[in-house]
Amino acid sequence: MERIVILTGAGISRESGLATFRDEAGVWSRVRLEDVCTPEGFARNPDQVDAFYNHRRQELQHVAPNAAHRALAELEQAYGANEDDAFLLITQNIDDLHERAGSHNVVHMHGELLQLRCLSCGATPTWHQDCTRATACPECGAQALRPDVVWFGEMPLHMEGIMDAIARCDCFVAIGTSATVYPAAGFTELATNHAHTVELNLAPSGKAGLFDEAAYGPATSVVPRFVK
Numbered sequence: 001m002e003r004i005v006i007l008t009g010a011g012i013s014r015e016s017g018l019a020t021f022r023d024e025a026g027v028w029s030r031v032r033l034e035d036v037c038t039p040e041g042f043a044r045n046p047d048q049v050d051a052f053y054n055h056r057r058q059e060l061q062h063v064a065p066n067a068a069h070r071a072l073a074e075l076e077q078a079y080g081a082n083e084d085d086a087f088l089l090i091t092q093n094i095d096d097l098h099e100r101a102g103s104h105n106v107v108h109m110h111g112e113l114l115q116l117r118c119l120s121c122g123a124t125p126t127w128h129q130d131c132t133r134a135t136a137c138p139e140c141g142a143q144a145l146r147p148d149v150v151w152f153g154e155m156p157l158h159m160e161g162i163m164d165a166i167a168r169c170d171c172f173v174a175i176g177t178s179a180t181v182y183p184a185a186g187f188t189e190l191a192t193n194h195a196h197t198v199e200l201n202l203a204p205s206g207k208a209g210l211f212d213e214a215a216y217g218p219a220t221s222v223v224p225r226f227v228k
């Protein structure tokens, strides 16, 4: 049975209404990543970081999965009927649109927007509301919560399972990512010697030359077409 690994980035959620990071009008055009996406920025001004993620948490309530998310959920169903580890969806996105579209075997390597992490007891409560410095951890009562996301300089999550899945896959598909942020930007190199590699993106990424196959256009067009 063929094993497939999919890597998604912000581009897959663009047509749902969520901004990408590095495109014109992307997230980094309105805030400095050093301020909101590093442990140092959080230490300097946690209120600014809370406000940034509170805004994105609210935004998530008003968007829905699109045809590309749904196509990947259908692809998983087709694979799932065969073997448990035949399909893995690695997402760099912290939104929950893959899950809402019906995907199950999803790993969020950069964390999850709807989860907080307690710096006192390590609990990761599900969180749909705003978070402030006064918000108490439901498990231990400490006022020491941060977004459960991966900032620059921090170790991405689930790396062991991810590396294992890439090493064993027959097909690797990167969707809607600029391939500028490591370690995800290096996954194609890891797959390229043993797997068929595919890029589906609005425009060629920085790693475009490495792929065996590519299709360029909006995710809601190219992903369903690839899946059929």
Ligand code: BJW
Pocket (backbone or CB within 6 Å): 008, 009, 010, 011, 012, 014, 015, 020, 021, 022, 023, 026, 037, 092, 093, 094, 110, 149, 150, 151, 152, 153, 154, 155, 156, 159, 175, 176, 177, 178, 179, 180, 181, 182, 183, 200, 201, 202, 203, 205, 217, 218, 219, 220
């Ligand atoms: C469409 C579309 C449509 C648009 N349809 N497509 C020097 C060299 C190498 C590495 C480093 C270095 N200096 C520092 C590093 C390490 C650093 C890094 O990579 N920096 C680079 C910038 C150089 N990385 C880290 O620090 C990571 N940790 C780490 O490396 O730990 C050590 C380690 C060692 C060994 C093994 C493992 C680990 C942590 C990185 C954390 C990234 N965090 C963020 C924020 C998450 C929380 C949040 O969302 O707020 O993750 S940053 C941001 O970038 C977010 C994204 O997941 C990530 C990637 O962005 P993505 O998804 O690619 O979005 P864009 O905007 O860049 O691209 C969108 C694409 O979509 C474009 O191509 C468009 O064309 C396309 N598109 N519309 C289809 N409609």
